[in-house]
Every structure is written in structure tokens, then in C-alpha cells.
Amino acid sequence: MTLITDIRLRRILDSRGNPTVEADVVTESGGFGRAAAPSGASTGEYEAVERPPSEAIAAAREHAVPRLVGEVYAGNQRDVDAALHAADGTDDFSEIGANSAVAISMAAAKAGADVLGAPLFQHLGGTFRGNNFPIPLGNVVGGGEHAADATDIQEFLAAPVGAPSVEDAVFANAAVHAAVSDLLSERGVPCGKGDEGAWAPSIDDGDAFEIVDEAVSMVEDEVGFEIKFGLDVAGAELYDADSGTYEYSDQSRDTDEQIAYIADLVEEYDLVYVEDPLDEDDYDAFADLTDEVGDQTLICGDDLFVTNTDRLVEGIDRDAANSILIKPNQIGTLSDAFDAIELATENGYDSVVSHRSGETEDATIAHLAVATDAPYIKTGAVGGERTAKLNELIRIADDAT
């Protein structure tokens, strides 16, 4: 039934215009799945290795395809992902590339679901999953590695925490995005968009806080439910290991000052979410900040944990955070991403399933978030490769996938 009979790999375009890997998986009974790897710009040092797509494809054809075709059942995701690990033979997918691995892993899951005639979230999560929907975190202003000459903080994220439905939440984020544009033009600030579709104005972070705060309040009044906001600081990108300081356009902050700065922002703006406020190697500083404000907000590890259970175990032991970002391509397979979410849940950490700055129309993460009952998903607010996931969430809620 779900025995894999063919795998095809090709280069396609991602949203930045760079090549990425797409995989097609076909099964014995005609099941078909297609998936594509996303790609980061502010990548964590400890992520699985993304190889140049043509090299990743050649290596996967040589090592992975023969271990899967005629050998493994697409319906058995653990076997698929174990075969990918065995084919690769390293602990970071540096042989076949995490981009080939994740594309095949996700395409196999879709082929398995196709044979069953079930939506992907149900195949992945089982029949009892799918009643809860993640709150979408929508990037409305951004800079850092995602846009030149914009804010130092990488992402300002609308968080419609009081939305009665996923549809209301998705439209609220789009409305905040539009309100930010209005406020920027009132101030006479011209601006384009960054890699994830967020506005990328040439303003300082202080102005961005004011504008996002105002935009969120305006939309909150309109829609009548609570909307907050949060940040992805992408602290590792600001951190200078030689000087031990976080380098902002207008000043440097040492680690204690950075912790105090973030804690003040949490207080002042009632932030519900702070991702990577500190450097990816600094578990201690993460723990200090979590101790200070972890009862008021989510402190989420992205570059800190890289969806890796070994790094998450260390974080849990050291009380470094209370939330983990989940990016399947950081670790290379859906099984590994599942393991990270389950470990997080068992230990009271909230999972935030996430896109990358370089994306495709692939909507697997929408299904992954619903399948695992993840409380949050971060996948932008507008732009085709972002709305692919947001609209899929609306379809899942409407039983229309």
C-alpha cells in the first residue's frame, strides 16, 4: 500500500529567489506527496546542515533514494526518517543535506496521508487531534538579517491571543500589518518589506515599539478581542563574542544590560512572546531572564535549541526558557521535530511551530502545528508563501483539506 516506489528530487525557487529542494514521493498504490525545504537567513550555529541544493539532491539520490524506494513504507514515518538518518550517516545531515532530508521526510508524510485519504494533520496526529488551533504570530515590522537598514530587532510579531477562531486571528494579524503601514505613512516614513513580508522601515527600535503598540491597540478596538505583541530579537545576530556585548545601532549592551533591557520591554509593552533575547550559547543568561519574567511572557529558544532534543534537555535542566521554536529543517526530519515537541510538552514548554525567512508554498507546518496541538505557529502575516500556511490553517478548521 504505502511502499515507496519512486522519489524525484528537483531544484525549485524559494521566496528569496534562491534554489531549494523539492521532493516527490510516490507509493505502490499511487499515493503521492510533494514537499519543499525552506531556508533560513539568521540560522543558528547548531542547526542541521543545509547543502547547496544541487549537491544535496545528488547526495540524496546516491545515498537516500536506494534505501527508501522498494524498502520503506511512506505510512511509517519513523521508518522513513530512520532510513534518512542511516543514509546520511552523520549527526547533522551534512552528507545528504538537511534540505534534501526534510523535503523527503515531509513528502513521504503527505504520500502516506494521501493513501489513507486523510488530511495530513490527521495522519500525523491521529484521529483525536485537530480540535485546537495554534495562535498565529504575525511578523508586522522587521529588520536584522531579514532587511537592510531597518530595525535592529529582527521581528515584531502581532499575537492575537484572544481571537475566537483561527480565521479571526489570521485576519487580525493582516489588519495589524495594514495599520502599521498607515501609521508609517502618517509619519512620512517610506518603506518596503523584508524577507518575511513584514514592513522594514528605516526607523529605530523605539519608534517601532510605539508604532506596533498603537497598531495593535487600533485593531484590538476594531475586532473586540485581545491582541498583544512579541519579538524575535535574534540575539545571536546582535551578539559580538569578542567584546561580549549586544551591538545595537545606537549603543552596546553587555549581557546584564541586555537582560534588563528585555525585562523592561516585557513590562512596558506587556509582551507575550520573546524569542532568542540572548546569544545562542548563553544558557545562563536565558535562565536569568526566564527567572525574572518567565511568569509573564514566553521566553522562546530558536537558535538556542535548534529543534534539537539534546539542546532542549540542557535547557530544561537549566531552566533556560519556557518555550521552543520548532523548525523541521533545523533538525532534518518530521520525527525529530515531533520528538522535540513531545519533550517540550512533557516539560511544560510551549511549542511554536515556525516558518523560515526563505519559504515556498509548502504548507506542511500548518498541519504539523495542528497535529501536535502546538499552542502557537509563527508564519508571517502576508505574502503568498506565508498565506499558504495561514490559509491552510483556515481550511483545516473548515474541514476542507
Ligand SMILES: O=C(O)[C@@H](CO)OP(=O)(O)O
Ligand atoms: O529567526 C527566525 O525565527 C526565522 C524565521 O522567522 O528566521 P530565519 O529563517 O532567517 O532563521
Ligand SMILES: [Mg+2]
Ligand atoms: Mg528566530
